[in-house]
Amino acid sequence: MSQDLSRRDLMAGAAAAALAAGLPASALAQNTGQTPRLRSAPGSAYDVRTPKLEKVRLGFIGMGARGPSHLDASMNCEGVEIVAIADPHVPSANKGAKMTTNKGRPAPKLYTNGDRDYERMLGENKLDAVFISTPWDWHVPQAVACMKAGAHALVEVPAALTLEGCWELVETAEATQRHCMMLENVNYGREELMVLNMCRLGLFGELLHGEAAYIHDLRWQMKEIEHGTGSWRTYHYTKHNGNLYPTHGLGPVAWYMDINRGDRLDFMSSVSCPARARAIYAKQEFPEGHERRSLRFTCGDLNTSIAQTVRGKTLMIQWDEQLPRPYTRHNLIQGTRGVWGGFPARVAIEGVTKEFESWTQGAAVGEFFTKYDHPLWKKLEVEAKRHGGHGGMDFVMVWRIIYCLRNGLPLDQDVYDAAAWSAVTPLSEISVANRGRSVDFPDFTRGKWRTMKPVDLNN
16 A cells, blocks of 8 residues: 555545544535635625724723733724623623723723623624624634624634634625734734835845744643633643644734735645643642643644745744743744844845844844834834833734724735634644645635735835
8 A cells, every 4th residue: 555645545534633623524625625605706805995984983802811902002092982892701891891981981881791792782882893802712703793793803813713714704704895804913013014024125035935933831821710811722722733823923924925915825734742731730730639630631732834835935833832932933034135033033134234144133133123114113113112012013903903994994904814824723733633744725815816915004
């Protein structure tokens, strides 16, 4: 028997892996290159322009870890009205209301009667946009409900956990002509915006390779038992094995490479190392008999995925939320003339840096920020530093959303970005379960990527 899997053998193995991982049968259909029959027009959620809004009426679903940041940033933007907050955790909802009144604004309506009370919020209020900051499993149903209610969906990362969920977001955004933006805040960091500007100016030459990561020791979240991110996120590490959180590193590099805008992700291979760190941590930090000690963690401590685009560019995507290691997102982009690498920031460009064969870094790299800071960052730098949020990126992202809605402009990230970047998670699960065999990315734009233009943050 040949050591190489035939396509039929591979799909049979992928099907078994999907069943083991709890993935829907429709997710496997996408891996064969098939596209579901959508009732919406291909690519019709690209460049959506809605009527200008003198005032943006906002709702919020979820006021836990991320909701307060979006609320605070929104209240520091002109032309915003805080209408309603939905959160079944009453203390969190009350916290959001107090934040609002402390700013001298009217108290928002609160919806705290269970997990689905956001539906009543959507039915009783005319909302222009809704920030969704809830556990991952709720992102797709809540974003879909918002769009069907006539509100733009601004959903936290990842936007979806399954390919089926990605397609549902795409079809709903296309059918309703409402924006569905995944709130990838890292795209608005100072370094990421500057590197995007350098890419646009051609400093690195033709872009060939990128590296993206989310390496962040979050074992401490396991101590959040009754409430907080760890109270629900911990269980995902017992059910899935792949890259569970790909977008913080991937989002900026996808912009550098014009993914979905002249190129698109084609296929990917993924492997995971053994799962060890969380079980060790549980034994160290929790007493005998504690529920956390009995959990069987199946998600590898570090996942590495290698992707290639239709145009031939390559991309490494890594994820690790449990090993003892300094924080990094890599943020590396390599072109024919030079390279930028993050964490720490460093650069080497032929004919530009003094010593090309070694990195320009430390104080010397500051000259690049001075010279190549993105116009958007320079415009908002003072306010970004004043209002904060991950070094100012949170404020810049929300400001940009409000600005675009008030001026009838398309949002910087669309539903195709949300789907393509989030798809890394389910695809990595299938690949890991099949010894790293490659899996195809669905073309969520259905061919529109060929004519979609690069993101323009200067309008």
